[in-house]
Amino acid sequence: MIERVAILGTGLLGTSVGLALRAAGYRGELTGWNRGAAGAQAALAMKAVDTLVSDPLEAARGSQVTVLAVPIYATLDLMEKLAGVLGPEQLLTDVGSTKRVIAETGMRLYNQPERAAFLPGHPMAGKERGGAELGDANLFRGAVWLFTDDPQAQRTAGAAELVKSWREWVTAMGSKTIDLGPARHDELVAWVSHLPQFVATALSALLEDEVGDAPELRDVGGRALREMTRLGASPFSMWRDIAHTNTEAVEAALLALEQRLAYLRENLRTPVLREEFEQANRFRREG
């Protein structure tokens, strides 16, 4: 049913979407656009897209489904620009890491009579470094792909079919879909995604101050330290937008962890330490 897909932004996620669609059997067109020419050419060379265009609006205009795979503020910017370009038989979707602002914008500019459909999406997959070169057809395999669709959305029968079909392709790419509201989404990912990232950033920055000048001592930490700081390599360019569009939930999660660490610190020699380890063990009981 879907035969023409545009991918706007051929970084890690956009390139992986193209590769995963092909691996899942998608035979239609794949048009790509990227702000930087190198990333676009890399995606083309990897066959994540068939053709490149220099204008994102042109790419979207000719497609049934347009996937926005750029940072959040760039997503919002393209949503504004595409509102005047896309029609009621077209679907726009995204992969942004926060959903409240994007879903609000989607209901304001899309999902109304005579307008295109917008489906807010968020695949919980990524790597600590970005770029088309790291694109991976299996990136979404076994991952959760969240949707925060709005029951008030108004769509033509054709657009509703595109939404249904896109969700089937997401499943075909190997992801498990979960639906929830955008506010609940942002609160949840603050805990399970944003908090782990900011902790890894703070831990890595602190350790760079403490032992960064002695590489042989960094090696001492072994696998445990490597894992706990791997996300320290994550780029600011992506996380700035997340910090700006989910500030309150991230603040609350960070404050809660600061308090938990203080509680643990004050109880290193009391029976509370056992309770904290046992509570942590419970979180990993199925891991």
Next chain:
Amino acid sequence: MIERVAILGTGLLGTSVGLALRAAGYRGELTGWNRGAAGAQAALAMKAVDTLVSDPLEAARGSQVTVLAVPIYATLDLMEKLAGVLGPEQLLTDVGSTKRVIAETGMRLYNQPERAAFLPGHPMAGKERGGAELGDANLFRGAVWLFTDDPQAQRTAGAAELVKSWREWVTAMGSKTIDLGPARHDELVAWVSHLPQFVATALSALLEDEVGDAPELRDVGGRALREMTRLGASPFSMWRDIAHTNTEAVEAALLALEQRLAYLRENLRTPVLREEFEQANRFRREG
């Protein structure tokens, strides 16, 4: 040169030492003792040891090198008991995660004329779960094995040879050895080993409170969350002794991280966030 080794404690580390010695070509005797019979039998079944004895003192008495692979307080207890059993041509070494208290005890009870030699050691390797069944001949491959030997140690020529030979076996097991003082050791591992563990414990315990009742939401975090909480499965039984014998250094590291998290939280929307990400990126520049 070393032909008779006793391993006291056939948990993950002790069993791995036996397996790694064999894999590295050690052909001598391997005698094992473990507090629990199941762990002892498992190590025997895995051929990590050739024979089991029910008395740790008996195992050590007949060996040239005795490896203590038990939690820290159990290590200190066995050091007391073995001081009256071992002679000046025998070597006792350990794998404990803190070294100040153990090294002090070693100089008080060993490393003097007419007494056995004691070499404080600490392989930076492990898993988040313990037990002989997880023993692994490759556990120490690529890891750092720290020694905090004391230049004031007095040893017979025979014991000095055993120390040299044991260090060669450690290298043969695939580890890189680093020598440092016990106080510096404890400060360093507070940053690169203990802090990451306690952070993972606090994060896991907090998330168990927040999303533990909704397993499908735990899955949302994906690989990043799994990595950041893997150490949450670590057993209290091991970490209690570390918290008790390195309290001040761990307190200082935890307090520093609490402050760093607060600094990041207060700057989610300021240019400081970029600086923190860039400092974190530097820590991972070679990772």
